[in-house]
Amino acid sequence: MATASPTDPSRHGVGIGLRWEFIDDLLERIAVGRISKKDIPFFEFAPENYLRRGGFIPEALDRVGEHFPLVSHGLHLSLGSVAPFPSEYMRDLRAILAHVAAPWHSDHLCFSGVDGRSLHDLLPLPQTDGAVLHVARRIREARERLERPMAIENISWYLRAGAPELDEPDFIANVLEEADCGLLLDVNNVYVNSLNHGFDAREWLERIDVTRIWQLHVAGHEWRASEGLIIDTHGQDVSDPVYELLRSTVARTGPVAVVLERDSNIGDLDTLLAERRQLQAAYDAGIAVYEAAHAVERARA
Amino acid sequence: MPWSVPVREPSADDLTRLAAVQRTLQRLVMRASDQDFGGLSLDDAADAELHEADRTALLEGGSARLGIYRRLVRATFIDTLRSEVPMTAGQLGARYAPEVHAFCNEELPRSPVLRDVAFEFVAWATPRWATDASLRPWLGDLARFELLEFDTHCGVRGTDVKTVAELPADRPLVFDGTCRIGRFDYAVHELPDDESPLSEPRAERHGMFLYRDPGNRVRRIVLTPVAAAIMTELLVGGRALADAVRIGTAAEGCTLNTAVIEGISVILEDLATRGALLGSTDSPPPRGHALWTSLVTATRVPSGI
Ligand SMILES: [Fe+2]
Numbered sequence: 001m002a003t004a005s006p007t008d009p010s011r012h013g014v015g016i017g018l019r020w021e022f023i024d025d026l027l028e029r030i031a032v033g034r035i036s037k038k039d040i041p042f043f044e045f046a047p048e049n050y051l052r053r054g055g056f057i058p059e060a061l062d063r064v065g066e067h068f069p070l071v072s073h074g075l076h077l078s079l080g081s082v083a084p085f086p087s088e089y090m091r092d093l094r095a096i097l098a099h100v101a102a103p104w105h106s107d108h109l110c111f112s113g114v115d116g117r118s119l120h121d122l123l124p125l126p127q128t129d130g131a132v133l134h135v136a137r138r139i140r141e142a143r144e145r146l147e148r149p150m151a152i153e154n155i156s157w158y159l160r161a162g163a164p165e166l167d168e169p170d171f172i173a174n175v176l177e178e179a180d181c182g183l184l185l186d187v188n189n190v191y192v193n194s195l196n197h198g199f200d201a202r203e204w205l206e207r208i209d210v211t212r213i214w215q216l217h218v219a220g221h222e223w224r225a226s227e228g229l230i231i232d233t234h235g236q237d238v239s240d241p242v243y244e245l246l247r248s249t250v251a252r253t254g255p256v257a258v259v260l261e262r263d264s265n266i267g268d269l270d271t272l273l274a275e276r277r278q279l280q281a282a283y284d285a286g287i288a289v290y291e292a293a294h295a296v297e298r299a300r301a
Numbered sequence: 302m303p304w305s306v307p308v309r310e311p312s313a314d315d316l317t318r319l320a321a322v323q324r325t326l327q328r329l330v331m332r333a334s335d336q337d338f339g340g341l342s343l344d345d346a347a348d349a350e351l352h353e354a355d356r357t358a359l360l361e362g363g364s365a366r367l368g369i370y371r372r373l374v375r376a377t378f379i380d381t382l383r384s385e386v387p388m389t390a391g392q393l394g395a396r397y398a399p400e401v402h403a404f405c406n407e408e409l410p411r412s413p414v415l416r417d418v419a420f421e422f423v424a425w426a427t428p429r430w431a432t433d434a435s436l437r438p439w440l441g442d443l444a445r446f447e448l449l450e451f452d453t454h455c456g457v458r459g460t461d462v463k464t465v466a467e468l469p470a471d472r473p474l475v476f477d478g479t480c481r482i483g484r485f486d487y488a489v490h491e492l493p494d495d496e497s498p499l500s501e502p503r504a505e506r507h508g509m510f511l512y513r514d515p516g517n518r519v520r521r522i523v524l525t526p527v528a529a530a531i532m533t534e535l536l537v538g539g540r541a542l543a544d545a546v547r548i549g550t551a552a553e554g555c556t557l558n559t560a561v562i563e564g565i566s567v568i569l570e571d572l573a574t575r576g577a578l579l580g581s582t583d584s585p586p587p588r589g590h591a592l593w594t595s596l597v598t599a600t601r602v603p604s605g606i
Binding site for chain 1: 311
């Protein structure tokens with residue numbers, strides 16, 4: 001039996017990743033009451049960008065947090081690394097999660113460095129039983145030390161990190177079971193991987209236990225001819241197939257937190273809000289399917 | 302928080318195998334050349350521990366694919382560093398990216414916070430720049446100055462230290478958390494921030510005290526070398542006021558006289574007025590120090606701070 005999702009209705013629907021590129025505009029709109037939870041249900045923030053930091057940036061986060069629910073999404077727990085968690089980082093991270101009363105914390109199913117080095121990127125883990133046990137132990141440790149429920153995110157990966165003993169859906173499912181944690185399912189990452197590694201994204205997604213899904217990510221990607229790969233750049237609009245995967249996934253999960261991630265070519269807040277509205281329409285369409293299916297189930301019962 | 306499933310632990314072999322894969326991937330990122338990735342060679346310790354099946358799987362995508370994380374990681378660092386030390390990057394011009402690559406080849410960042418990477422890079426690079434005749438001699442000063450401003454911008458306001466308004470000579474002073482100090486050989490703060498490669502700063506030893514005002518603007522105060530030495534002992538060294546003045550003055554080869562004491566008193570009073578100096582620690586003085594009575598009087602923090 002999976003640990004219950006800590007999500008609540010205040011964080012359902014499509015939120016946006018908070019970025020400095022539009023923070024001034026956002027604060028101005030908040031100040032004059034020109035933006036509300038009707039325009040955007042919640043924001044996701046990356047706590048690493050606020051650690052050991054004073055001044056305008058954390059003050060802005062506090063201001064946003066006064067008007068919108070927040071979810072935290074980390075960048076550098078390096079959950080799969082064989083290196084121990086840095087104590088100072090864990091202490092600071094725990095403090096900021098407590099400060100914003102984050103309902104859960106998520107980070108990636110990957111490693112970001114070893115032997116005291118930090119690569120600031122998401123490198124893949126070998127899909128082995130040993131890696132499952134190791135990363136699950138680390139997730140449990142993070143949950144204890146951060147004093148928050150933990151969710152892990154599936155990454156886009158570009159290199160097979162050793163000989164797999166499991167395929168990716170089984171690898172993820174085993175980690176979720178061993179760690180008894182939530183899944184932040186990045187639908188775009190599944191799609192990017194499906195193109196780069198040649199599998200059916202829908203079939204992949206259908207193998208994921210929906211009761212483990214606490215949150216979804218959607219983002220844009222781009223073809224990089226020099227690499228011969230699709231790269232998860234978060235710098236383009238969300239593609240049509242990812243809209244469709246969002247809709248079909250929400251049709252299975254029901255109400256859930258979805259975040260639009262945009263990290264480059266961010267544009268202005270209005271453009272981002274327009275894309276959010278389109279994604280919300282896809283989300284609503286998925287919810288309608290979910291509600292209809294559950295109405296039939298209830299009628300049968 | 303208890304978990305409901307029975308816990309299974311990885312074996313020592315599991316961890317050894319996983320560590321070998323991770324060290325190999327990290328070594329690929331550190332590899333100096335973006336060529337010849339096919340040669341994952343057995344002469345490296347991490348490589349030697351790599352399971353044969355893992356080596357085969359890594360090579361499966363072709364040798365060019367082995368460089369993908371090297372390219373992605375370094376592209377992130379090149380972009381991030383440029384945003385934190387833009388003038389230094391501008392001055393380095395075509396040398397900028399190769400310098401970041403050299404940092405990755407030899408060192409790599411250690412902090413889990415991305416904005417720290419620029420500090421790690423500059424700390425690593427400035428000694429080599431200082432001995433490189435093809436670079437301007439003030440490049441290190443410029444990089445350190447840019448970071449000092451950035452660090453002041455990010456500083457956490459206030460203090461956790463219990464503070465009293467008086468400044469007895471035998472106690473360390475307490476500064477606002479945004480305060481920073483640096484010492485420079487060139488007036489790099491006078492350079493136009495348009496990344497113009499033709500500007501040359503004056504050669505002038507000085508110190509720069511920075512803090513952030515209540516409106517979050519970074520403020521700078523230029524200090525003489527002796528004042529900078531004393532203020533460094535106070536702010537960075539955490540020394541008692543009398544010790545800081547004695548050590549800072551001696552380090553600059555100056556005589557400790559009334560002019561030095563009056564000068565530092567004026568600076569401290571100014572900093573207190575600006576809200577950058579909060580007072581001194583409230584720990585009881587271990588012993589008296591009569592010589593410093595005038596200093597204590599002169600630098601008494603205005604009431605209300
Ligand atoms: Fe994501």
